Amino acid sequence: MRFGLLGSGSWGTALAKLLTDNDQQIQWWIRSDSNIDSFKNRRHNPQYLRNAFFNIDLIHFSSDIEEVINKSDHILIVIPSAFATEALSSLPKNIFQGKKVISAVKGILPEENILLNEYLKIHFNVALQDYFTVLGPCHAEEVAAEKLSYLTFSGIDEKSTNDISANFKTTYLNTLCNTDIYGVQYAAILKNIYAIGAGIAHGLDYGDNFLSVLIANSADEMAGFLKKAVNHSIEVGSINHLQNLKPPTTITTNYAASVYLGDLLVTCYSLYSRNRTFGNMIGKGYSVQSAQLEMSMIAEGYNASRCMFLINEKVKAPMPIASTIYKILWNGLPAHEGFSEIESILV
Numbered sequence: 522m523r524f525g526l527l528g529s530g531s532w533g534t535a536l537a538k539l540l541t542d543n544d545q546q547i548q549w550w551i552r553s554d555s556n557i558d559s560f561k562n563r564r565h566n567p568q569y570l571r572n573a574f575f576n577i578d579l580i581h582f583s584s585d586i587e588e589v590i591n592k593s594d595h596i597l598i599v600i601p602s603a604f605a606t607e608a609l610s611s612l613p614k615n616i617f618q619g620k621k622v623i624s625a626v627k628g629i630l631p632e633e634n635i636l637l638n639e640y641l642k643i644h645f646n647v648a649l650q651d652y653f654t655v656l657g658p659c660h661a662e663e664v665a666a667e668k669l670s671y672l673t674f675s676g677i678d679e680k681s682t683n684d685i686s687a688n689f690k691t692t693y694l695n696t697l698c699n700t701d702i703y704g705v706q707y708a709a710i711l712k713n714i715y716a717i718g719a720g721i722a723h724g725l726d727y728g729d730n731f732l733s734v735l736i737a738n739s740a741d742e743m744a745g746f747l748k749k750a751v752n753h754s755i756e757v758g759s760i761n762h763l764q765n766l767k768p769p770t771t772i773t774t775n776y777a778a779s780v781y782l783g784d785l786l787v788t789c790y791s792l793y794s795r796n797r798t799f800g801n802m803i804g805k806g807y808s809v810q811s812a813q814l815e816m817s818m819i820a821e822g823y824n825a826s827r828c829m830f831l832i833n834e835k836v837k838a839p840m841p842i843a844s845t846i847y848k849i850l851w852n853g854l855p856a857h858e859g860f861s862e863i864e865s866i867l868v
Contacts, residue, residue, distance in 0.1 A: 522688060525593025526550065527586060527608065531569040532625060533599035535661035538570075539689045541579045548581050550589040557582040573665040587612065595621045595685065597655075598637065601819040602628025605637065610644070617645045623653045623674075623685060627709040628821040629828035636706050650678050653685055654702055656709045657780045658787040659694075660794075667693040673780035674698050675705045697779065704751045705780050708743060710829060711843065712785040713822030715739035717800035718846045718863075719789035721856050724804020736789050738867050739842050743785065744776055746838040796822040803849065804856050826850050841866050 525548040526537055540547050551557050559567040560582065564574045583589050586608065590596055596617065600608050605626060624637045633640060641647035653676035664670055672689060676682035677700050686696040699705070718739065722732055776782055788794045799820035802812040809823070826847040833840055845863050848854040 522595050522685070523593045524548070524595050524597055524688070525589040526597045526599065527589065528599030528601075528625075529556070529566060529569070530599065530601065531661035533597075534566045534570045534573060535659070535664040536597060536599060536625060536655070536689070537580070538573050538575065538665060539691060539694055541575055542691050543688055544579065545688055546579050546581070548583065548589040548592050550584070550586045551582055552584060554584050557584060570661060570665040587616065590616050590620070593620070595623060597623045597625065599625040602626050602630055602637070602821060603819060603824055606630050606632045606640070609640075612645070614645055617641065617647050617651075621651050621653065621681065621685070622647055623655055624706075625655050627656065627713060628825050629710055629832075631824045631828055634828050634831055636703070638702065638706075649702065650676075652676070652702065653682060654705055655686075655689070656705050656784065657697075658783040660787070660791060662793050664694065669693050669695070671695045671697060671779045671783070673705060673778070675700060675702045675780075677702065699778075699780070701751070704747050707747060707750060708781045709784060710821070710825045711743045711746065712788045713796045713820070714826045714829060714843050714846055715743070715785060715822075716788040716794050716796035717803070717820065717822040717826070717850070718842060720794075720797040720800020720802075721804035721846070721849065722800075722860065723797070724801040724806075725857060725860055727860070732789075734867050735842070735863070736786065739789070740782055740785055742838075742840050742842050743781075746833065746836065746840060747776075747781075749838045750832075750836045796820045799823065809850055822846075823850055 524540055524545060526533060527550045529551040537547060537549060556567055561577055564577055565571050622641060626637045630637060630640050638649060638652045641652065653674060655672055655674050657672040659670040659672055672694060674682050674686040674696060682698045686698055690696045719732060719736060722735055788796060795816065799812055799816060802815060829843060830847040842863055845859045849856050849859045
């Protein structure tokens with residue numbers, strides 16, 4: 522497989538480390554030629570995960586996104602959702618023809634309020650069987666430090682999903698597979714919103730008990746959305762073997778699996794979580810604009826809160842927690858007032 526990597530943030534850098542640690546040669550699109558020169562000279566990303574060193578002989582860097590795509594047959598997209606449309610919109614409409622696309626994007630594309638696979642289908646005619654996701658409760662910092670982590674690869678083509686995942690499996694990274702392309706993407710989007718909520722609660726000086734109740738209720742709210750939006754049959758504790766299914770066929774999902782509940786928990790609790798950090802600042806009284814300026818990385822849950830609020834106007838799943846977080850971030854609802862409302866609905 523010839524992998525092309527689009528995106529050079531912390532998560533893109535971590536995924537590149539997994540591939541090159543498996544002696545995979547990669548094409549890597551990095552916008553800045555100066556960053557490319559620095560990377561080559563120092564053998565690490567000059568901006569992210571500076572303690573992760575690379576075998577530069579395995580990497581062909583380019584600031585030309587078309588060159589990277591054309592020289593690859595598997596395209597790994599790790600661009601923040603807020604910038605994905607800008608990066609892809611000017612590409613030739615047939616550029617992904619005959620290629621597999623692997624998404625590590627954890628957000629809705631805000632301009633059109635759609636998932637990446639939907640955008641690629643509309644604008645580049647990428648079929649769902651050629652689209653895969655890589656998601657799960659991993660932090661780039663822990664992957665860089667080679668702490669044991671788990672990633673889930675999703676795709677409706679069982680063989681291709683397993684073949685792709687094998688290229689990322691290392692002694693410190695375990696890979697899992699399922700067919701739930703839509704469910705894992707929505708779960709990854711929603712957990713970022715709930716992590717902002719957990720951060721707000723911490724900033725407002727709520728204790729551990731409240732936080733655990735908030736996250737438990739958020740998990741239930743997320744499961745309810747997946748049932749309605751993706752036609753899921755949610756179970757806990759059952760093993761979900763790969764099935765060659767496509768939406769909207771009913772999918773029985775082990776909701777306790779790492780890519781659903783596990784990702785929610787780590788994003789809400791971990792100090793590495795940028796969404797939790799962003800929410801903590803909001804809870805302490807920062808404005809949205811001030812919190813964004815203070816952070817050097819994108820908190821995907823900010824745009825996602827608005828996108829999911831609009832999507833749920835059609836789905837109509839009960840989502841009082843996510844809706845309140847949206848109102849705090851976008852409608853100016855004071856955080857303490859919003860959480861007073863949330864207190865009254867928790868069970």
